[in-house]
Amino acid sequence: MQRQHIIGALLVASTLLVGGCGVRNPNEQEELSYRKAGIQYMEKGNYESAAKTFQRALDCANGRVSDIEKDICFYKAQSLAQMGSYEKAEEVYNALINLEPGNATAYLQRGNLQGMQGKFNAAAKDYKEAIANDGKNFNLYIAIYRNYIAAGGTRSVAENYLEQALMLKEESGEDALNKGKIYYLFKDYENAKQCLSKAENEGSDEAQLYMARVYEANGEKEQAYGIYKSYDQKHKKDGFAKMRLIQLILQQKEYEKALSYIEEAKGLVSEEENRNLMEWEIVALERLGKKKEAKAKLMMYVQQYPEDKKAKREMAFLNYTMKE
Template sequence: MNKKKFTYITALTLLSFTLMTGCTNERKENQTAYRQIGINAMESGDYAGAVDAFNSALGQCIGKITENELDICYYKAAAQYAGGDPAGAVDTYTAIIDYDKKAADAYYLRGCVYLKQGNTEGAVSDFDEAVKNNSSDYELYVNIYENLSAYDMTEKGEEYLNKAFDIKGNSAEDYAWRGRIYYDLGQYDNAQTELKSALDKESVIANLYIAQVYEAQGDPENAETYYQNYVNSGSADSQAMNALGEIEMAKGNYSGALTYLEQGIAMENVTNRRELMQNLIICYEYTSDFNSAWNVVQEYVQVYPDDASAQREYIFLKNRMEQTAPVENTEEAVTEDTQTVEDTQTPEEAQTPEEAQTPAQ
């Protein structure tokens, strides 16, 4: 799947220009500069400013539409959508499609917006067009499945997963994707078969997928082995680190879990920050590092203010920090710390990944 998914376009800005001035070297440089300004604004959360910058970038080169203009428009789409204008995003993706009837990314993205708006019929129609125009992209099928599942349309999403098997192929990537899809379908034996073939062809990502399969089958030892292989490959992500942390938590090895969780939260691209922070709070408490638990929970309640259990945890830790600060390093305080954690959540309650992801009550 093309990674230029998260972007935005205003149709009239791009498509109604006539071939007049073209794009001189100076204008190209200006376009590149405005594009970067827009990206920087997006990263800082200034979506309105990003849209303005992308508009300025598009205004530099009036004439023939190139990949540069489309790239900028896709970025603009992301900024507009993130800024709270889904209707505008729909209009924009429609304009892209009008320009290129085979724009699979635009169909997919418009379908995602429709889905969030509750227009499931429009979403499914667009997803169908997306796979029609990009039928050999495993990731597209999986992304559609995940989007539909998030909106309680898992059965419909599984139809797309099954269509992906038509791709065929015997490369390491083919085997890995098919294994991942069988995993999503709950067909674990088939998943193992495909993923072992992928591993034989030296697929790195297959280590992650087969670890998830073993975990789903209740085999934490094999799961840990393959998660660790994935980490050792240098390709590990925050999801794998969290999974390894939860395996150690299930063993009661909270200090060992922290090694993985802290690495995960420190990564450049963290896609599961909430789960990592929840587990960090638990592990810091079980290791009697209440200062660190307090630091994490303060950040957590700011980012996720609707989490009632975290609010209770915040109050518990706040009161504890105030009460124990004068004797923090005494043997009495350590005993009290341990007892407080035991009163808050027993080790047995943290033995499963699902429960371990919730901060102590």
């Protein structure tokens, strides 16, 4: 019944979409609240609860379909896919495509779903449709590349999508940024620097961040550190830059400085990245000889991630070394 409800709502809404424009959904706040809760479930890896919560959000729409409902459908389909409910996820994407045949994102995500199942021919067909509908979008090609590789597809096939993107006309600083990203993926660091420099000259902060990544990947750690630090000073809430800074600082064995950045990064990153922060904090404390503090942090880590056997062994070792 739940599957029929969502698909039926999407298909029927094709006649309601125009007439419903500008009409406020009286349950919108409740709908957005469920959406937020669903995303939180996804971040914790609880995809079953996420899918159910996104459905509750859709139930609040009462048959209306706006960009909000489409967005929630994408989240629900992703949750279903992560659960392994591929058929149900595909039905959501099918409904979105039937509702809006030119929806490149729906084709992209359905292609990703096919790739997850090893159906690369089917994925290629959907990617072709996505490109037909949004072929000037550099980020589309990059997304296809990343997802194709993540699904275990052939690298040469994935790289063909990047090569198609490099053939696009460069018309703006944003285009230069995206070409820089693609050259970075190809490990062509000189061309990446040239494109990113163009984008930086047009005021792109993201280009500055990618320039740091290029220097880091090319083994130019000092230059990368300087750029990350400069970027971080302007973007204190950017968790990615702090994570890269922490790793470089740890490599330089500046553990006190690393602890300072770790504290700043807390609350700015995903749950998986927060786990990394906890691990790095323990390492820094141990290297500084602060065994009691390290043990306390390690105890917290083990309680939060009891499946980590390595951490348990480290706890046993710390207990042994701290015996009087």
